[in-house]
Amino acid sequence: MSEQPQFTIKVDQNKFLPEGGREVHAIVSVEATGSPVTGRPRGGAAAEVIIIDTSGSMSYPDTKLRSAIAAAQVAIDTLRDGVNFAVVSGSNNAAMVYPPQAHLVPADATTRGLAKDALSRLKASGGTAIGSWLRLADQLFDIHQDGIRHAILLTDGKNQHESAEELDAVLYRCAGRFVCDCRGVGTDWEVAELRKISSALLGSVDIVADPQDLVADFRAMTEAAMGKEVADVALRVWTPQTAKLKFVKQVMPSVEDLTARRADSGPQAGDYPLGAWGTESRDYHICVEVPPGQVGKELRAGWVKLVIPGGPGQEEQVLATGNVLAQWTDDEAQSTRINARVAHYTGQVELAEVVQEGLQARKDGDLDTATARLGRAVQLAEEAGNDAITTMLRKVVDVVDPATGTVRLKKNVDKADEMALDTRSTKTVRTRKGEG
Structure with missing residues (x-):
């Protein structure tokens, strides 16, 4: 080792x-x-499964599917030689894109070329049953449990073709068996749904509002996965x-x-x-x-x-x-002295909660609760020095006084801005304003 x-x-x-x-x-x-850049993970192995939504909606507009294919091709190029990988397409059920049979193959010039070629032939049709996609990924990872196991899951829609109970059962089965980063492209998917999946599988969730940003995002996710060296801590x-x-x-x-x-x-x-x-x-x-x-x-x-x-x-x-x-x-x-770091993070946990509660209240038409919660979020983000959340909040509310959390809800909010705030509400910063 x-x-x-x-x-x-x-x-x-x-x-x-x-x-x-x-x-x-x-x-x-x-x-x-202090780990070596070329460090090999424990067990000397890494495995990657890329899952692309190919339901019918991915062709409206068709830039979604084209960008998803380009992003998956870049992810394949980013894999280290020897990493075991596969590409899966998902609609009403899951299907192998590459290799044709349900197993992983080591990345080299030949397999990368074949996988990218297979991706370029993908067409969009059918519905969305994300549990079945994850079930196939789990099957592919089955004999690779000794190393790093990472999946990327991209969808543009809601999980309409299976019940919540079916998805929950799959998540229960997959938890601890691989890590999955989830991405929603466009604005027709459910933040809470993808957050549930990424949370159960110890991954991240994010919105890619513009399909053209998928390539950079997939490259970054794959590079991060290739940088992992110790599995299952x-x-x-x-x-x-x-x-x-x-x-x-x-x-x-x-x-x-x-x-x-x-x-x-x-x-x-x-x-x-x-x-x-x-x-x-x-x-x-x-x-x-x-x-x-x-x-x-x-x-x-x-x-x-x-x-x-x-x-x-x-x-x-x-x-x-x-x-x-x-x-x-x-x-x-x-x-009575409160530890500064305990206070800082307690505030940021509350920040994530009030953002999500505020956005839900806004969706439900409870504007008083929405104003109060999002006002509190502005106050907490200001105290924490969480500038990224502050910037996103300002796209949803007009800030009258950040110190007291006095805000007015904006009338017209871009859905992508609202979803970005919801998705990224759990991202934290390490230091408070004025601290090193």
Whole structure:
């Protein structure tokens, strides 16, 4: 196995609790550094499946399908030699584009050429049944579970040809088996639907309003996937017997609640899946409830480890560890000091929530709620220094006073702007305004 990134864990918190205090908050920053650019993933393998929507609507306008084909061809060119790959087309059901049989083939000059040629012959017809597309991807990844597994899924529409229950069953089956980045092209797809898929499969979701932007987006997604070197990392959290782990959330680079993903891994410990890693850093917010202790007492409220769980015949690897502490004090100045990073990320989790609630209220015609929620979003984005969200909010509301969150809803809003704000509401920034 080649050298893999060096992982570190840093814990940011105010450990001091007032008398009777029970709730401990910490930001756990995980960083992977120093991996060789040419590093091979654990297991020495990587696998990629590109899923292109070929339902009838992809030909209205036909720039959608043409751009999707060009984007998939660029993604194939971006694959490293030797990476196992396949291309799937999706409509009422899933079909192999390349190779013709349902398996993956190693990328080289010949297979890339054949795959791009097969893509160029795609035609659009039929409906949309995304679960069937993912089911075929899962089948393709089946014998490649030892390395990086990444899928790209592109659609332009709603999942109309299967029930929500059918899609949920497929997502349950696929969770943990591969990572999937989802893209919606145009404005006729459902943000909540694609977010559900990308969230279940630990990927990203975004809008590509203009089909011409697909090529650059597919290249960036594939390059990011090729930069991953360690598959299936988990955050293991141990808490004392009398404590209760209230939540585990990813808060950087985007908000993702991992609490319900826990898999018990030992006495008082659980693993939370983090997907594949390259050279990067991510932040997690952990909250533990502990029974109150006497003034002066210090307690380990949590022990966090970054692990690669061992598969059959493999030992697990511990990559890094850190402690979450609690100490009771009667010094009010100590116990009321809020850790800046905990406050910053708490605000950004709320920001994502109020943006989504505000846009939903606007859709439902509840303009008072929409104004209040989106006003609060403007205020939080301003406080956090989240300029990207501020810019998107200003396309949906007229800002009267950002400090107080006083806004007016715009009468006419471009649907793509509204969907971009919804899709990107969970993207966070690391530092508050005025901080380094």
